[in-house]
Structure formats: structure tokens, C-alpha cells
Amino acid sequence: MTKQEKSIHSRFEVIKGMEDFVGENIYTLLKPVNESWQPSDFLPDMTAENWREQINEFRQRAEALPDDLLVVLIGDMVTEEALPTYQTFLNRLDGVKDETGASNSPWAQWSRGWTSEENRHGDLLNKYLYLTGKVDMRAVETTIHHLIRNGFDTQTGSDPYLGFVYTSFQERATKVSHTNVAKLAKKAGDDRLQKICGLIAGDEARHEKAYRLFMQKVFDTDPEEAVLSFEKMMKIKITMPAHLMDDGKNKNLFTNFSNVAQRIEVYTTKDYAEIISDLVSGWNIGNLKGLSDIAAKAQDYLCNLSERYLKVAKRLSFAGPAEKFSWIFDREV
Ligand SMILES: [Fe+2]
Ligand SMILES: [Fe+2]
Known part of the structure; x- marks a missing residue:
């Protein structure tokens, strides 16, 4: 067995060894269906007698949303809509994958949940x-269609760590992004979108x-390989799930979208840096003990990484020329 094969083999075993933990905690990590919100709870009721008024009121609230916020919200929605790609990703991971499609294993229940x-x-x-009536839905749907066809490569292979x-x-990145859109929606007067x-x-x-809890378990059981994996992932860099989005017209669609997100501070390089420092402190990277030389180097690299991104963030500017977005009828943002 080569060193690499041995490491993959033990990763599989570490993940398999976490099954009981995942099974015991699954319903604190996921919500029971009968306690979960559903989209229709927050949309006009088309079966109500006053559905016309409900729609009018809905559209009035969305009236003042600025184009830059709309573009970022559309990009976030497109990202969420490529969900088949993300489930496929989870089902590639060793030890996690759903072997039958309806497996009772805790990992499979987690990924379907x-x-x-x-x-x-x-x-x-x-x-x-x-329902806002402010969006070229066909252009947006075409973008989703392309994105799911294009897929995305997390560059994690089948490695669960x-x-x-x-x-x-x-x-965490999506949490930051949706939270910031909520704040801007409030500012624009749409408390429903907020x-x-x-x-x-x-x-x-x-x-x-x-x-983070799953990864914490990995750090507890296999700190050496865990810290090396964290370092490796940070060196590869976190590719945004929608980076292959395409509306069939604009070759720079993803870049243009993320520039707007940077400009209105929905998701920025500073956020990227803060997520790193949060994960580093959350997994207590600085205090890992008994590491080999190479893992200690990774530890050092990780503890200084956020600072490096913060310095880069200070130098960046996203004040480029306005770009057209097909999503909003080629208006410029
Ligand atoms: Fe989501
Ligand atoms: Fe998510």
C-alpha cells in the first residue's frame, strides 16, 4: 500500500467512525420537516380571494430595490439553484456517499436532509x-441551465477532509452573503425580502x-492529516460554486457579478479573510500539539493567512466601469 493509499484508507475509516455521532446529532443539525419553513409561507397566496391585492402589495414593497442589489440577489439565487451539482459533490466524498440513493446510513441521511x-x-x-416583475426571468433561467450543465469542480476530489x-x-460564505443582502433589502424598504x-x-x-462540527471531529481524531488538508484547501483556494455561470452572452458574467457583490459589500475579500480567521480559531489551529514538522508548517501558514488576505483586501478596488446584465434587461450596474 502506498503512503497516499494508506492515508485515503484511514480517512475513509475516520469518516465511517463518525457515523454514530452523525446519527445521534442529525436532528439537532437538521430541522424536522414539520417544524421547517416552506417557500409558500413567504409568498402571496394565489388561492386567496384577495390574491390580486397580495401581489400588488408584494410588488410595491419590491419597487425600490436598486439594480446592484437585484443583480447580487439574482447571482445568489442562481448559485442556490445549482443544487444538483452540490448533492453530486457530497456523493463523491469517500465514506459520505449515499450508496443506494435511499440508504439509511447516517451520512446519507445527512446529505439528503x-x-x-x-x-x-x-x-x-x-x-x-x-413576482417582482423586475427581472428577465428567461435570461436568469438560461444562466441556471448553463451552470448546471457546466458543473463546478471544488478541487477536493473524493477526499472527505x-x-x-x-x-x-x-x-459561512453564503451566510455572510444572505445576511448582507437582508440588511440592504431593509434599507431599500422591502422588509419581506429582509x-x-x-x-x-x-x-x-x-x-x-x-x-464545522464534522471537521472538528476529524481534528480530534486525526489532527495531522486534518491540518494538512485545511492548508491544502486554502492553497487551492475556495472556488465559488457558481463560477461557471453563463448567460450565453457575457463571457465575464461571474466576474461582473462578484465585482458588484464586492462593491456593495455583500461578499468581499475582507469577508474571505474573516472566514479563514474564524475557522482557524474555531478549530483551535494555533494550539494543536504533537504535529510533525510538515504539519507544524501548515499550522503556521494557516495562523498567518487571514492577515495576508486582509492586506490584499486593502489594496483592491472594484470601482471599474458599469457592466450590462442580461438578468435585468441589459441595464448597466
Ligand atoms: Fe443555501
Ligand atoms: Fe448552504
């Missing part, structure tokens, strides 16, 4: 945006907690 909670995010944002570092980071994004952010926060 996670997916079903996430599924509401894209549903709700999609319907919200449709890399996978859980990725998901810990990414759930509520919607706040709820979604709450789910992301719970999911973040779960993935």
Missing part, C-alpha cells in the same frame, strides 16, 4: 424574483455549524 433544506433556498428566491473544509467555508434572506442565512448558519 441537507439537500432538502437547501432546496427551499433557490425555490423561494426564484419565486420572489419572478478537503470536502468538509470546503463546506465549512462555503456555508425576512426571506434572514431565514436563508439562518439555515446556512446551522449547516455551517454542522460541517
Whole structure:
């Protein structure tokens, strides 16, 4: 057995060894269905007698949303709508994958439970945006179509350690993004959108907690490989799940979208740096003991990484020229 094979083999065993823990905690990490919110709780009731008034009132509230906020919200919705890609990712991870599609293993229950909670995010944002009447839905749907066809490569392969570092980071990133959109929605006068994004952010926060806890277990059992994996993932960098988005027109769509998100401070390089420092302190990286030389180097690298990004963040500017977005009928943002 090569060294690499041995390491993969033991990772599989560490993950398998966590099954009881996942099974015992699954319903604090996921919400029972009968206690869960559903998209229709926050949308006009089309079966009500006064559905016309409900829609009018809904649209009035959304009236003042500025184009930059709309673009970021659409990008976030497109990201959520590529959920099939993310479930596929979870099912690639060694020890985590759902072997039958309806397996009773705790990991398989987790990944299906996670997916079903996430599924509401894209549903709700999609319907919200449709009802505002402010969006070229065909252009947005075309973008989702392309994105799911294009997929995305987390560069974690089937490695569950890399996978859980990725998901810990990414759930927090989406939490930050939805929380900031909620604040801007309030400022623009749409308290319903504020509520919607706040709820979604709450789910992301719970999911973040779960993935961080899974990774904490890995750190407890296998600190050496865990810290090396964290370092590896940070060197690869966290690829945004929607970076292959495409509306069939604009080759720079993702870059343009993320520049707007930086500009209105929904998700920035500073946020990226803060997520790193939060994970580093949360997993207590600075105090890991008994590491080999190479793992101690990784520890050092990780403890200084956030500072490096913060320095970069200070130098960056996103004040480039306005770009057209097909999503909002080619208006410039
Ligand atoms: Fe989500
Ligand atoms: Fe999420």
C-alpha cells in the first residue's frame, strides 16, 4: 500500500467512525420537516380571494430595490439553484456517499436532509424574483441551465477532509452573503425580502455549524492529516460554486457579478479573510500539539493567512466601469 493509499484508507475509516455521532446529532443539525419553513409561507397566496391585492402589495414593497442589489440577489439565487451539482459533490466524498440513493446510513441521511433544506433556498428566491416583475426571468433561467450543465469542480476530489473544509467555508460564505443582502433589502424598504434572506442565512448558519462540527471531529481524531488538508484547501483556494455561470452572452458574467457583490459589500475579500480567521480559531489551529514538522508548517501558514488576505483586501478596488446584465434587461450596474 502506498503512503497516499494508506492515508485515503484511514480517512475513509475516520469518516465511517463518525457515523454514530452523525446519527445521534442529525436532528439537532437538521430541522424536522414539520417544524421547517416552506417557500409558500413567504409568498402571496394565489388561492386567496384577495390574491390580486397580495401581489400588488408584494410588488410595491419590491419597487425600490436598486439594480446592484437585484443583480447580487439574482447571482445568489442562481448559485442556490445549482443544487444538483452540490448533492453530486457530497456523493463523491469517500465514506459520505449515499450508496443506494435511499440508504439509511447516517451520512446519507445527512446529505439528503441537507439537500432538502437547501432546496427551499433557490425555490423561494426564484419565486420572489419572478413576482417582482423586475427581472428577465428567461435570461436568469438560461444562466441556471448553463451552470448546471457546466458543473463546478471544488478541487477536493473524493477526499472527505478537503470536502468538509470546503463546506465549512462555503456555508459561512453564503451566510455572510444572505445576511448582507437582508440588511440592504431593509434599507431599500422591502422588509419581506429582509425576512426571506434572514431565514436563508439562518439555515446556512446551522449547516455551517454542522460541517464545522464534522471537521472538528476529524481534528480530534486525526489532527495531522486534518491540518494538512485545511492548508491544502486554502492553497487551492475556495472556488465559488457558481463560477461557471453563463448567460450565453457575457463571457465575464461571474466576474461582473462578484465585482458588484464586492462593491456593495455583500461578499468581499475582507469577508474571505474573516472566514479563514474564524475557522482557524474555531478549530483551535494555533494550539494543536504533537504535529510533525510538515504539519507544524501548515499550522503556521494557516495562523498567518487571514492577515495576508486582509492586506490584499486593502489594496483592491472594484470601482471599474458599469457592466450590462442580461438578468435585468441589459441595464448597466
Ligand atoms: Fe443555501
Ligand atoms: Fe448552504
